[in-house]
Every structure is written in C-alpha cells, then in structure tokens.
Amino acid sequence: MKAYTYVERGRFELLDKPKPALLDPRDAIVRVTLGSICTSDLHIKHGSVPRAVPGVTVGHEMVGVVEQVGGAVSSVAVGDRVAVNVETFCGECFFCRRGYVNNCTDPDGGWALGCRIDGGQAEYVRVPHADRGLSRIPDTVSDEQALFAGDILATGYWAARIAEISPGDTVLILGAGPTGICTLLCARLRRPGRIIVCERSSVRRRFVREHYPDVLVCGPEECRDWVLGCSDRGGADAVLEVAGSEQTFRLAWECARPNAVVTVVALYDRPQTLPLPDMYGKNLTFKTGGVDGCDCAEILRLIAAGEIDTTPLITHRYPLQRIGEAYDLFENRRDGVVKVTIAG
Ligand SMILES: [Zn+2]
Ligand SMILES: [Zn+2]
Numbered sequence: 418m419k420a421y422t423y424v425e426r427g428r429f430e431l432l433d434k435p436k437p438a439l440l441d442p443r444d445a446i447v448r449v450t451l452g453s454i455c456t457s458d459l460h461i462k463h464g465s466v467p468r469a470v471p472g473v474t475v476g477h478e479m480v481g482v483v484e485q486v487g488g489a490v491s492s493v494a495v496g497d498r499v500a501v502n503v504e505t506f507c508g509e510c511f512f513c514r515r516g517y518v519n520n521c522t523d524p525d526g527g528w529a530l531g532c533r534i535d536g537g538q539a540e541y542v543r544v545p546h547a548d549r550g551l552s553r554i555p556d557t558v559s560d561e562q563a564l565f566a567g568d569i570l571a572t573g574y575w576a577a578r579i580a581e582i583s584p585g586d587t588v589l590i591l592g593a594g595p596t597g598i599c600t601l602l603c604a605r606l607r608r609p610g611r612i613i614v615c616e617r618s619s620v621r622r623r624f625v626r627e628h629y630p631d632v633l634v635c636g637p638e639e640c641r642d643w644v645l646g647c648s649d650r651g652g653a654d655a656v657l658e659v660a661g662s663e664q665t666f667r668l669a670w671e672c673a674r675p676n677a678v679v680t681v682v683a684l685y686d687r688p689q690t691l692p693l694p695d696m697y698g699k700n701l702t703f704k705t706g707g708v709d710g711c712d713c714a715e716i717l718r719l720i721a722a723g724e725i726d727t728t729p730l731i732t733h734r735y736p737l738q739r740i741g742e743a744y745d746l747f748e749n750r751r752d753g754v755v756k757v758t759i760a761g
Contacts, residue, residue: 420539445547476538573599592660
C-alpha cells in the first residue's frame with residue numbers, strides 16, 4: 418500500500434509498504450477513507466519532534482472503515498465507520514482513569530500514531546487500544562464532518578472544557594488557525610456573552626469575520642486595548658492561547674482579568690517568560706499542555722446534533738497519490754488554505 422513516510426529531516430515521501438497487520442488482540446486495522454495534514458506533521462518534517470522515528474508513516478487525523486479487529490476488541494466491529502483519536506491510551510493506568518489520557522503510561526500511550534508508530538496518511542493504519550482510540554461515526558455524519566473529531570477538534574473541545582467558561586463571560590481566543598477556530602466553535606457551546614479572536618494574519622481574520630459574524634476580531638497590536646475596553650472587569654474572563662508566539666503568550670496574561678483562567682494550548686518553539694512581579698496580585702490560574710483527547714464520542718454526538726460544524730475549514734481536497742502537492746500548499750499557506758483533505 419502507499420504510505421507517506423518521514424524519510425529524514427526535511428523529507429517525506431510516498432512509499433510502498435506492506436499493509437499493516439494486527440500485533441495485539443486490542444488492535445484494529447482501519448482502511449483510511451479520509452485524512453488531513455496537521456501543523457504537527459510539519460513539525461515532524463522539520464525535525465522538531467525528537468520522538469518521531471524516521472521511517473514512520475505520518476498522519477494522525479483520519480477517519481475510515483474498520484477492516485479487521487483483534488480478539489479483545491469489543492466496541493467496534495468490521496465494517497464500522499470510525500473516527501481515529503490522535504492519542505492511543507490504555508484506559509486503565511493512573512492518568513487514564515482520571516481522564517488525563519495524554520499522559521497514559523502505556524508504551525503506546527499519548528501521541529504515538531504518525532509519530533512513534535505508523536499513522537494514517539496511508540491506505541491502512543493499525544490502531545492500538547482500538548476500544549479507546551476508535552469512535553463510531555453516526556450514520557448521519559459524513560467523513561468530512563467527522564474528520565477533525567480526533568485531533569484539532571478534540572483539542573478545541575478540551576481547551577474550552579478546562580477554560581472554565583461561564584455563560585455571559587468575555588472569552589479571548591489568541592490565534593485563528595485551524596485549532597483556534599475549533600477552539601472558538603467549542604467555546605461557543607459554553608454560551609459566553611462575547612468572544613474576541615485575536616489573529617495576526619489578515620487572511621485568517623477575514624475567514625473568521627466571514628464565517629462567524631458574531632465574533633469580534635482584532636490584530637495583536639490593538640488586542641490589549643480592545644479587550645480591556647470591552648470589559649468592565651479589567652480584562653477577559655477566560656483566555657485561550659492557541660497561537661504560540663512570544664507576543665501572544667504575553668497578551669494571554671495581560672488581557673486576562675484578575676482571577677481569570679488562562680489556558681495555554683499552543684506549542685512554543687522556545688521557552689516563554691512569566692514576569693511574576695508585573696502580574697503580582699492578578700491571581701491568575703494557568704492551565705497548560707497537550708490535549709486529553711477522550712471526548713471523541715461526545716464531539717461526534719455534537720456534530721450529529723448540528724452543534725459543531727468544522728466543514729468550512731476544509732478548503733482543499735487531494736487524493737493520497739498527490740499528497741506531496743497538498744503538503745506544499747498547506748506548508749506555504751497558499752490560496753487561503755485552512756485545511757486540506759487527503760482521500761484514500
Ligand atoms: Zn495534529
Ligand atoms: Zn493509560
């Protein structure tokens with residue numbers, strides 16, 4: 418089968434590989450019907466994910482059809498349409514039992530697919546711990562509708578959940594890339610009074626204005642004055658930092674009102690500074706880290722109910738055979754690209 422492979426730093430190639438086989442009774446083999454490219458794939462390509470193993474098939478955003486299951490798999494069956502979770506997790510360790518599946522201590526726990534073990538930019542993928550990592554897609558939900566449930570939408574859902582947003586709150590979201598927009602869609606479910614999105618790119622600002630006219634949009638330069646001007650509590654009640662720059666990290670705590678929760682989902686390429694003397698008395702709570710992607714079934718239910726729709730994010734569509742072109746477009750952010758799909 419064809420599999421897009423991390424060959425060496427800076428180089429991915431579409432190679433012929435054997436179709437994956439079951440290695441454990443808890444495994445499933447999924448025929449990938451639709452996948453996507455994530456910014457994390459680019460991080461692997463450029464060598465900034467040291468855990469990524471050369472030779473590995475990349476890709477961790479996909480949906481498909483169950484082709485084969487091991488003897489211990491009970492939640493999905495051959496022929497089921499499924500969304501694949503970015504994280505594999507055992508469901509039994511200390512962290513999994515508390516919902517912190519990103520910290521699962523199983524050897525395959527956490528983000529393994531398309532990083533440490535073969536992923537889904539291929540015709541087939543082996544999914545360990547299939548009972549946890551696969552969610553059945555409701556019949557009324559299309560592949561395109563379900564595509565992001567296991568990764569960027571899981572991240573947005575998790576971020577909005579831990580951000581402690583109350584009805585009526587002013588919410589600031591820093592960054593309107595694909596994950597920022599998923600975060601926006603999930604923050605809305607919490608019925609805040611107002612959402613402000615701060616984004617540096619004018620193309621992305623326009624995308625938000627066009628699709629979500631109820632959201633206030635600003636650039637990073639005017640963000641602080643804007644947010645403070647919009648609030649009679651000295652800042653936003655909840656801040657979600659999904660951009661990952663020095664400037665947005667600073668804005669995250671500057672724009673938060675006293676006693677706010679600042680949720681940092683972004684991945685930075687260098688350490689950031691918390692100037693504690695400047696923040697003294699603001700009594701902020703910071704929450705950080707990678708997604709605990711364990712709400713996939715609930716996300717699919719919300720998609721089926723029409724509460725979440727990520728299909729406007731899909732701007733371009735490619736077959737697996739032309740995945741190299743899709744990467745080129747996505748990486749260079751040409752032609753207003755937000756997300757591309759890769760059809761198996
Ligand atoms: Zn991803
Ligand atoms: Zn675990």
